[in-house]
Structure formats: structure tokens, C-alpha cells
Amino acid sequence: MVLGVSGGIAAYKACELLRRLTESGHDVTVVPTAAALEFVGPATWAALSGKPVSTQVWTDAHAVPHVRIGQEADLVVVAPATADLMARAAHGLADDLLTSTLLTARCPVVLAPAMHTEMWEHPATRANVETLRGRGVHVIEPAEGRLTGKDTGKGRLPEAAEIFEVCRSVLGGDTPGDLAGRRVVVSAGGTREYLDPVRFLGNRSSGIQGYALASEAARRGAEVTLISANAVQPDPAGVEVVHVETTEQLRDAVVKAALHADSVVMAAAPADFRPTTTSDTKIKKAADGSAPAIELEQNPDILATISHERAHEHQVVVGFAAETGDATGSVLDHAREKLARKGCDLLVVNDVSGGAVFGSPDNEAVILGADGSRVDVPRGTKTALARVVWDQVRERLVGP
Structure with a gap:
């Protein structure tokens, strides 16, 4: 891999990506580039990769590195890919x-592009991206967030974990693009119902599973809206994110986004109950x-709603059920009853006995x-379940 x-x-940030790639056996x-070495020196890359690093076509010229490196690679990933790099590659x-x-x-x-928003949105960059994609290059959508200085917007490098998952998918040949042209809505995280301004x-x-679902749908070509309830993960690249706190806010956002969606996946955990009254001041100890x-x-029951x-008869609705068995039935007994009552097409059932699944990178x-x-x-990664x-x-x- 290159x-x-x-x-x-x-x-x-590419240092973290390199660590993930090498630790997974690649x-x-x-x-x-020469400019990249102004930010991270060759000693760092050599130490993390276990190989000498050069930017020059003349180093070890007898081995013809400017040809051999590309010829022998199973995958080439560039992170970050600047506007300049993509322009040169496109031409x-x-x-x-x-x-x-x-x-x-x-x-x-x-x-994996990274640049200021104005550069990403410039017609020249957009044309270069389309040219590269037309040749079969996988150009990841940049994330939104803090850029250099005080600037924020679209153009942030996706997190190393996201880029790593894209690389793994591309190497495995499992990026079918079978959701291209589809609009999907995913909810993630857990809602909060306030007792007072503090509690x-x-x-x-944690929202990890919902974020994995949103990222996987984007990788497969979908137009994704993620309704995030109090999750702490960075916003996934190429995904529209709507942040909410309460169950009522989650319901309103999901219902609005679902109007034009081909599929809605309710991975969030809405609170079943809320206080009938909320104190405007902190409740004091007696x-x-x-x-x-x-x-x-x-x-309100969002999934049932x-x-x-x-929004239309062909919309596919998916629910999640975090269940434990009890004296009245097993996990699957309760899940089958919930599937019938909610009316969704699919129900993803987690056995959460003992707190399993919550906050874990794995799921079954x-x-x-x-x-x-x-x-x-x-049991496997939450990305594997998302697939x-x-x-x-x-x-x-x-x-x-």
C-alpha cells in the first residue's frame, strides 16, 4: 500500500492513518510531497512505516521508483489531498x-481532500474532482468543522478511522455504490429529558452504531441525513448532520427529513419518558x-409514527431494539412483539444484558x-453490522 x-x-493526521494501516498488517x-515535509518530517514517516522516505524521483534511481512504487501497489491513498495535488492528478x-x-x-x-471551504467549492476544484471520479478514483467527501485559524466549514480532513474504513472497503471490493441516488435518514445517540437546567x-x-450506519451509507453513494442526539463523535464526512437533544426535537427532525427519504434507520435511543414539569432553576437538596x-x-413513539x-409506500423503515430477557419472555420474544407493534420493515435486535454494546466498538x-x-x-465491528x-x-x- 502507498x-x-x-x-x-x-x-x-495522516500519522494516525499510517498507524492504523500498519497495525492492521499492511x-x-x-x-x-516536499511541501508535506514542511509539516511532518521524514523521520516520523520512516519510524511509523519502518521504511526510508523520499520525495525525490532521483533517490535510488536505478530502481526507477517513480514507476515501480505505483506499479507494485495494491492501493494508493492520499491524505490529505490538497487542491493543488488533485489538480495535478486530474491533469x-x-x-x-x-x-x-x-x-x-x-x-x-x-x-481524502482537505482544504479551505472556498477552495473546495471553487469550480476548478469541483471539475477536477468530477474528472478524477470519472476515472474511477475514490474521492472522499471532506468533513465539516474547524479548519485552520478561526475558519470553519466544509473541507476538513475526515477522521483517520473513516479513511481507514474506506481503504479497507476498497481493498475488499465491497464498495458497490448500490445506494447511489438514494436519500436515507439515520438517527443516532440518546436523547435527554431535562429535570432542571443541570439534570x-x-x-x-453512545451513537457509535448510528454514525457507522451513516458513514457506510455515504460510502455506498447515498445522500445521508444524520440526526444526532447528544453523540460526541466527529461529524462523518459527506453527511448532513442535524444535532438535537430531546426526544421531541429528535421526532421533529426525523419526521421532516423522512419526507423525502427512501429509507429511515432509527438507531437512536429516544427516552421513553419525560418529566411532566421542568424546573427553570436548579432543584435544591431538602x-x-x-x-x-x-x-x-x-x-411519542417515533419509530411507530x-x-x-x-412518506410513501415504498419507504423502508428500520428500527433498533435494545432488549434484555425477563420472566415474561426472552430477548427475541420481546423483539418480535416490538416488531409487530412498531410496524417497521426490519428490527435490529441487541441483547444489552449487563450493559453490553453501549460505548463498545463492536456489536452483534x-x-x-x-x-x-x-x-x-x-460479533464484529459496528461498521460490519452497518454493512x-x-x-x-x-x-x-x-x-x-
Whole structure:
């Protein structure tokens, strides 16, 4: 594998990507541009990759590195890919070792852009991106967030974990683009119901699974809206993110986004109950040690609402169920009852006995279908589960 690094401030983030690639067993050759070495020196790349690093086509000229590196690669990933690097790649320039490698590579190529918003949105950059994509290059959408200085906007380098997952998908050949042209809505995280300005009722949902679902859908070509309830993960690249706090806010955002969606996946954990009244001031401790009584009322059932009041008849709705068994039935008993009651097409069932799943990078699940189907997903990454969920959704989508 070749890791190209071009000259942007985000070059330091490529160190984390390199660590992930090498620790997963890949043989990585780092090819930085001369400008990239102004941000991260050759000693760092050599130490992390275990190989000498050069930007020059003249180093070890007898080995013809400007040809051999690209010819022998199974994957080339450039992170960050600056506007300048993409312009040179789009026009077939080969004026340094990295662009020569890109021109000779016959393997998959992944570019992770990073630049200021104005540069990303400039017609020249957009044309170069379309040219590269037209040649089969995987150009990841940049993330939104803090850029250099005080600037914020679209153009931030996606997190190393995201780029790594794209590389792994491309190497495995499992980036079918089968959701291209589809609009999907994913919810993630756990809602909060406030008792006073300080305290709230909540749950342990971290949002990791929902973010994995949103990222996987974007990788497969979908137009994704992610409704995020109090999750702390960075916004995924190429995804529209709407941040909410309460169950009512989550419901409003999901219902609005679902109006034009081909599929809605409710991975968030909405609070089932909320206080009937909320104090405008912090509730103080009583001098006698007594605790205040809190009266609760039930929150609206978002999954049931969007399942029974679909924007169109072909919309595919997916729910998640965090269940534990009890004296009245097993995890799957409760899940099957919930599937029938909610009215969704698929229900992803997690056994959360003992707090399993919450905050973990791994997951295992049973996916129950309203058509009587059952798919058992063994323990693996939450990205792996996301792939299976979208496979099941794609089977149920009507049309190409």
C-alpha cells in the first residue's frame, strides 16, 4: 500500500492513518510531497512505516521508483489531498514522486481532500474532482468543522478511522455504490429529558452504531441525513448532520427529513419518558434529606409514527431494539412483539444484558424482518453490522 501525503496542515493526521494501516498488517510505503515535509518530517514517516522516505524521483534511481512504487501497489491513498495535488492528478502531471506514483498506479486510488471551504467549492476544484471520479478514483467527501485559524466549514480532513474504513472497503471490493441516488435518514445517540437546567434523564447510547450506519451509507453513494442526539463523535464526512437533544426535537427532525427519504434507520435511543414539569432553576437538596417526587409522562413513539405514517409506500423503515430477557419472555420474544407493534420493515435486535454494546466498538445482533426473515450477525465491528443492515435495506428498496 502507498500512503501519499500532500502539503496541508492536516498532514499530521495522516500519522494516525499510517498507524492504523500498519497495525492492521499492511506493508505501507509513505510518499510525501516536499511541501508535506514542511509539516511532518521524514523521520516520523520512516519510524511509523519502518521504511526510508523520499520525495525525490532521483533517490535510488536505478530502481526507477517513480514507476515501480505505483506499479507494485495494491492501493494508493492520499491524505490529505490538497487542491493543488488533485489538480495535478486530474491533469496527469508527474512532476514529483507522488504524482508519478498516481500516474503509474493501476490499482484502486483513494483521495481524502482537505482544504479551505472556498477552495473546495471553487469550480476548478469541483471539475477536477468530477474528472478524477470519472476515472474511477475514490474521492472522499471532506468533513465539516474547524479548519485552520478561526475558519470553519466544509473541507476538513475526515477522521483517520473513516479513511481507514474506506481503504479497507476498497481493498475488499465491497464498495458497490448500490445506494447511489438514494436519500436515507439515520438517527443516532440518546436523547435527554431535562429535570432542571443541570439534570436530565437519559440513557447509555453512545451513537457509535448510528454514525457507522451513516458513514457506510455515504460510502455506498447515498445522500445521508444524520440526526444526532447528544453523540460526541466527529461529524462523518459527506453527511448532513442535524444535532438535537430531546426526544421531541429528535421526532421533529426525523419526521421532516423522512419526507423525502427512501429509507429511515432509527438507531437512536429516544427516552421513553419525560418529566411532566421542568424546573427553570436548579432543584435544591431538602434540609430534611427528602428527595423530590418526579412525575413522568410517556414520550411519542417515533419509530411507530414513521412506520405507520410513511412518506410513501415504498419507504423502508428500520428500527433498533435494545432488549434484555425477563420472566415474561426472552430477548427475541420481546423483539418480535416490538416488531409487530412498531410496524417497521426490519428490527435490529441487541441483547444489552449487563450493559453490553453501549460505548463498545463492536456489536452483534439479530435482524428480524416483518416478512418473517431472520439474519444473525456475529460479533464484529459496528461498521460490519452497518454493512449487513444496508444490504438488507437494499434488498427491500423498490427500483434500481
